Amino acid sequence: MISKFQVAYKNLLRKKVRSLLTLVGIALSSWVLVSLLGFNQGYETSLNRDIDNMGFQIMIMAKGCPYEAATLMLQGGAGLRYMKESIMADIAKEPEVEQITPILMSALFDPNKGEKGGIAGYFGIDAKTFAELKPFLRFKQGGWFTAPDAREVVMGYEAAELETREVGDMILMPEKNVQLKVVGILERTGTQDDGTIFVPLKTLQKVLNTPEDITTIGIKLKKGVDSAGLEEKLYKLPDVQIVSLTQVKETIMKLISTAKVMVLSIALIAIVISMVGVINTILTSVWERFQEIGILKTIGAMPGDVFQLIWIETLLLCTTGGVLGIALALFLSKVTDLAMRAVLPYAPGGGLVMIDTRLVLLTLAGIICIGLVSGVYPAWRAGRIRPLEAIRGEAGR
Amino acid sequence: MNGKTVAIETQGLTKIYTRGIEQVLSVNEVSLKIAQGDFVSVIGPSGSGKTTLTNLLGCLDNPTRGELALGGRQIFGSGKRLSERELTRIRRETFGYIFQNFYLIPTLTVLENVLLPLTFYRKPGTESEALRLLGLLGIDHRKDHLPGEISGGEMQRVAIARAMVNRPEVLLADEPTGNLDTKRSTEIVQVLKELNQTAGLTIVMVTHNPELARQANRMIEMRDGRVTEMQA
Amino acid sequence: MRTALMEKRSGSAARGSRKRAAAIVLSTLPASPSVKRLALLLAFLMLFAGASPAWAAVGCDLNDPDRDVARLFPESTGYKTVYTSILKKGGKPLLAQVEKRLGDTFKGIYETIDVPYTIYEIFTGTKKVGYIHGVNQKGQFGGIQVFVVLTVDGQMRGFYIQKMTSQYAAKLRDAAFGRQFAGLTLKDFEQYDVATGKAAGKVAGIKNPAPEAEADFRAALRATKKNLILMDEFVFEEQKR
Structure with a gap:
């Protein structure tokens, strides 16, 4: 016995170059499609993770401060603004708030960094609440401060590496000439925490002679709570600025969506083109085999059988092309990642292109569906060929 | 043909084609009976309507009017046109076809070509027919070759095996030797004759070669759409 | 905006590049309020959330190579930057040899086999006129970068x-203090014992300008010896071969 599948498959091998070119077309467009969809979910996932890794969804800073906070390291914290620690008590009472932590950023001038001196940044934190907000922090050596006002520091991995510090070593705060003891070194997190030096909030306040002052409040919301309501309330607080990471995310996603729409259009055009290519290839081969197909009817093939034969051919082309395209996308995902990073205004850490089993199966199913649709017309035409026409065609020659 | 079962019977079978504004009376009121086990050859000049008649007999086309019965069962004549699907169903029960051009599938081997009809339709007990037929027709040593690798005579034998694999009651052969030289033509007709004599297969063969036509046990001549019985 | 290449060099360089990127975003965008808001959000994320996926050991680069090369080699017209590491040049056997010549083992997270070293080759026209090379060294209160x-x-x-x-x-x-080192070679530093801080010959003549910071002074001498040994292994030995 010989199956319809074998007949269809062998027929595709008849015109190898044509089949191959069609295959390449399908493979390329499914590559674009998978990469794009992979980017779609990868970017959002990475962005979400970056934001989750910050540990808080809302930050409060003194008015005018976020700008300076961003350029803290660059401009030496010249414009740092402070707010009172007491503001926290009211915020903590809000029902949406799960945890709240104060941060005091400081930027000290170190004349012995490079030619013109540089800035050493210290983060005053409350170890207990800060650690609760960032449960993913792990220690490579040591642990958190022994007391809320201890003269100690915990260093991010890169900071420790750069300063060649280990637990037990001393560190000198420039400008203030205060010696602090390293009690903990964090493992790498892949976040900015890696380059940060953490000091107990009270210690830093004392050293800087700014008791009660903080620069930032990090707020972690309860799970599933809508941040908009709380933001509304927070906006009423005097002299503070609210940075909502939901907003940050939305802004970035909006920015990215333009690029996404563009690439999506390209992918769609590519798919339409390859669909037309498939229809053309199959239709051409149907016309070429006009008599052969007609004769199938004289050996017992029903219109449905012929339809199936041609449909299987289309399906074979699309499935193979789709699988090749997906393989290509998986293989080149790193390259796609780099290319995307090169053109995007902001790219989070981690993989930008995330192609998982679900996506692979979905895309493949989509491509097969497109194949089925593309195959309908040629297969229908082939099914309608009458044996008599085939024989007349012969007579006419 | 006395006492024999009638395989094909027609009554006033007529086919009119429209070619441009002209009406062509291709088959004109043909009434004939072909008994089971007959080997009938149809001869006549080009355009005499012999192919059209065979197509009507083989249910490849609907007649304009007239009746056709296969084994006593009426197929045409109720005034209703049969759909392609209905025609296919009738055809695969009754007929095997061979043509001047052999129409083998070039991508399939000889054996696969012969097996192909079974992919679509299968009468019980036909599993081993393909190999048996290839042996009978003397081409079993070619079974794994592609059609492009064998001679024209061998290709027509493959086409015969393919037409026979579902054990048809009637074999319709339209110019089966048209693409073959004299020696091979004689061989093919000899094969048909053997099938007729040993298996009792009913054969209708269209040819323009009187020499070959005489090999049949009945000859029908067509002229301007009408048939005349000739002495074999 | 950030490339893997930039990050591979060292963690600190990657951080620096991100900061620079943030600064560029802030300084180049037009100052309409909405754009500015967006800019600060982006800058904010770059500073606080941006990750560095390539986790290489930290190296020691010149802060501003163009300016520093011009200052240290006023006659130079150009320079070439070469990246290497013990791992790349000879692996464990090379590490053992360097440690033996140094008279001390490599320790800590900053002195590993895969630490990248940046060698600046200095040219006047097409003629090579010298090298600049820095290493990290553990000091009393933090890392010391000795070039x-x-x-x-x-x-x-x-x-x-x-x-x-x-x-x-x-x-x-x-x-x-730097001038005291002029004219010295690796041969002179071979007479310096990094474990005890005892020196003989010309190195013994180097005076500590800050006796209170004896630990850092000795760290600087160890770094110099290590630096010269590495340069010998990476560059001069190769030239001899």
């Missing part, structure tokens, strides 16, 4: 501490 400036035949023509955290850093970073 040596070498002639093509390995003689010190300069010594420069790029970064140091100490109350007495100014004295050790002073040009007068």
Whole structure:
């Protein structure tokens, strides 16, 4: 016995170059499609993770401060603004708030960094609440401060590496000439925490002679709570600025969506083109085999059988092309990642292109569906060929 | 043909084609009976309507009017046109076809070509027919070759095996030797004759070669759409 | 905006590049309020959330190579930056040999086999005129970045501490202290024992300008010896072969 599948498959091998070119077309467009969809979910996932890794969804800073906070390291914290620690008590009472932590950023001038001196940044934190907000922090050596006002520091991995510090070593705060003891070194997190030096909030306040002052409040919301309501309330607080990471995310996603729409259009055009290519290839081969197909009817093939034969051919082309395209996308995902990073205004850490089993199966199913649709017309035409026409065609020659 | 079962019977079978504004009376009121086990050859000049008649007999086309019965069962004549699907169903029960051009599938081997009809339709007990037929027709040593690798005579034998694999009651052969030289033509007709004599297969063969036509046990001549019985 | 290449060099360089990127975003965008808001959000994320996926060991680069090369080699017209590491040049056997010549083992997270070293080859026209090479060294209160400036035949023509955290850093970073190293070679430093701090020959003549910071002074000498040994292994040995 010989199956319809074998007949269809062998027929595709008849015109190898044509089949191959069609295959390449399908493979390329499914590559674009998978990469794009992979980017779609990868970017959002990475962005979400970056934001989750910050540990808080809302930050409060003194008015005018976020700008300076961003350029803290660059401009030496010249414009740092402070707010009172007491503001926290009211915020903590809000029902949406799960945890709240104060941060005091400081930027000290170190004349012995490079030619013109540089800035050493210290983060005053409350170890207990800060650690609760960032449960993913792990220690490579040591642990958190022994007391809320201890003269100690915990260093991010890169900071420790750069300063060649280990637990037990001393560190000198420039400008203030205060010696602090390293009690903990964090493992790498892949976040900015890696380059940060953490000091107990009270210690830093004392050293800087700014008791009660903080620069930032990090707020972690309860799970599933809508941040908009709380933001509304927070906006009423005097002299503070609210940075909502939901907003940050939305802004970035909006920015990215333009690029996404563009690439999506390209992918769609590519798919339409390859669909037309498939229809053309199959239709051409149907016309070429006009008599052969007609004769199938004289050996017992029903219109449905012929339809199936041609449909299987289309399906074979699309499935193979789709699988090749997906393989290509998986293989080149790193390259796609780099290319995307090169053109995007902001790219989070981690993989930008995330192609998982679900996506692979979905895309493949989509491509097969497109194949089925593309195959309908040629297969229908082939099914309608009458044996008599085939024989007349012969007579006419 | 006395006492024999009638395989094909027609009554006033007529086919009119429209070619441009002209009406062509291709088959004109043909009434004939072909008994089971007959080997009938149809001869006549080009355009005499012999192919059209065979197509009507083989249910490849609907007649304009007239009746056709296969084994006593009426197929045409109720005034209703049969759909392609209905025609296919009738055809695969009754007929095997061979043509001047052999129409083998070039991508399939000889054996696969012969097996192909079974992919679509299968009468019980036909599993081993393909190999048996290839042996009978003397081409079993070619079974794994592609059609492009064998001679024209061998290709027509493959086409015969393919037409026979579902054990048809009637074999319709339209110019089966048209693409073959004299020696091979004689061989093919000899094969048909053997099938007729040993298996009792009913054969209708269209040819323009009187020499070959005489090999049949009945000859029908067509002229301007009408048939005349000739002495074999 | 950020490339893997930039990050591979070292963690600190990656961080620096991100900061620079943030600064560029902030400084180049037009100042309409909405754009500015967006810019600060982006800058904010770059600073606080941006990750560095390539986790290489930290190296020691010049802060501003163009300016620093021009200062240390006023006659130069150009330079080439070469990245290497013990792992790349000879692996464990090379590490063992370097440790033996140094008279001390490599320790800690900053002195590993895969630490990248940046060698600046200095040119006047097409002629190579010298090298600049820095290493990280553990100091009392933080990392010390010790750069040596070498002639093509390995003689010190300069010594420069790029970064140091100490109350007495100014004295050790002073040009007068650096000048004491001029003309010294690896041969001289072979007579310096990094374990005990005992020196003989010309190295014994180097005076500590800040006796209170003895630990950092000795760290600077160890870094210099290590630096010269590495340069010998990476560059001069290869030239001899």
